[in-house]
Amino acid sequence: MSTESFPFVLSTAFSSTLSGGNPAATVFIGDAKPSDETLGVIALNFTQPMITYISSPLPSTDNNTAVFDVRWFTPVGKEVPLCGHGTIAAAGAIWSSPGMVSDDVDTLEFHAVSGAMLKVHKGDGRWYEIRLPAGSVEPVSEAEWAHVAGLVSQAMGKEVHVKFIGKGGKGFEHMVLIELEPEDDLEGCVVDNSALRTTGFYINIITTGSPKNEASGARFVSRMFAPLRILGGEDHVCGSAHCVLTPYWSRKLGIASSGEIKARQVSPRGGDLKVSWHQDEETVGLKGELRLLGRGELFV
Structure with a gap:
C-alpha cells in the first residue's frame, strides 16, 4: 500500500x-x-x-x-x-x-x-x-431575550446585567450576540458553556465594553461559545465572531468607516486583534x- x-x-x-x-x-x-x-x-x-x-x-x-x-x-x-x-x-x-x-x-x-x-x-x-464579510445583528423578540438571558446567567453562575441581545442577519443567522455590563467580569468568569446548548444558536458571542482594568487598550472584549460545534465548547479567539462584533461596536463607539479599534478575546488563552469596519465594501478587517x-x- x-x-x-x-x-x-x-x-x-x-x-x-x-x-x-x-x-x-x-x-x-x-x-x-x-x-x-x-x-x-x-x-x-x-x-x-x-x-x-x-x-x-x-x-x-x-x-x-x-x-x-x-x-x-x-x-x-x-x-x-x-x-x-x-x-x-x-x-x-x-x-x-x-x-x-x-x-x-x-x-x-x-x-x-x-x-x-x-x-x-x-x-x-x-x-x-x-x-471578511461584515455582518449585522437585529434585536431578538421579548421571548427570545428572556430565554437567552436566563441561559447566559445560568452559564456564568450568577445574575448578569444584559444590555442587548441580537441575532445575526443574512449569512450570520447561526450567531447571537449578547452584550453585558463590564462589571459582569467576562474574563474572570468560569463559564459552564453547556448551558448555552439550547439558546437556539450554535455560536454564542458574549461581549462587554472595555473593563476599567483592561491593560491592552482594547475598546471591547468578548468570548465565543459553541458547545454544539467545538471541543471544549469555547473558541480561543474567533475571527468570524468579529464579523458581527466589529460593526456593532463601531456603531456604539462612533468609529468612522475604516477606523481601527483594538479588541481582545478574553478566553483562558486570550488573543488581541485590531479590527475595522469598511462600510462601503461591506467587509471587516482583522489584524x-x-x-x-x-x-x-x-x-x-
Whole structure:
C-alpha cells in the first residue's frame, strides 16, 4: 500500500506567545485530492482547534498575489465554510515556507469550496490582515431575550446585567450576540458553556465594553461559545465572531468607516486583534499576530 506524505505547520493566531491565541494546523496537500473522509480523519488526529488544507499555488494575474484553494476542518472532522484564524495561520505557514511563494508576494488569495474568496495581506513583523464579510445583528423578540438571558446567567453562575441581545442577519443567522455590563467580569468568569446548548444558536458571542482594568487598550472584549460545534465548547479567539462584533461596536463607539479599534478575546488563552469596519465594501478587517509553533510531515 502506497503512502502519501504532506508537510504541515503548527501555529497560533492572534498572539505572539506560546500560551495565547488560537492554534491551528496547516496541511499542504499540493495537487492531491484526498477524500472528505480522509480530510476529516486527519483533523481528528491533529485535534487542533482548526485544520486548514492548502493546495498548490494556482495561476495568478498579479505578481504580488499568490492564489490557493483552501478548506477548513474542525477537530471533530467536520468541514466549515469559513475560518478567519485558520486562514491567517495558513498565510503565516506559506510565507514561512521557503520557495512556496516569491519574495514579491505580499497578498495571498484563498478560494473556498463555499465560493468565498479571502485575502490576507502581510503587515509589519508578524502581523497579518484578513478581510471578511461584515455582518449585522437585529434585536431578538421579548421571548427570545428572556430565554437567552436566563441561559447566559445560568452559564456564568450568577445574575448578569444584559444590555442587548441580537441575532445575526443574512449569512450570520447561526450567531447571537449578547452584550453585558463590564462589571459582569467576562474574563474572570468560569463559564459552564453547556448551558448555552439550547439558546437556539450554535455560536454564542458574549461581549462587554472595555473593563476599567483592561491593560491592552482594547475598546471591547468578548468570548465565543459553541458547545454544539467545538471541543471544549469555547473558541480561543474567533475571527468570524468579529464579523458581527466589529460593526456593532463601531456603531456604539462612533468609529468612522475604516477606523481601527483594538479588541481582545478574553478566553483562558486570550488573543488581541485590531479590527475595522469598511462600510462601503461591506467587509471587516482583522489584524493579528501569528506565532509559529512547529512543522513536520504527515503520512497518510
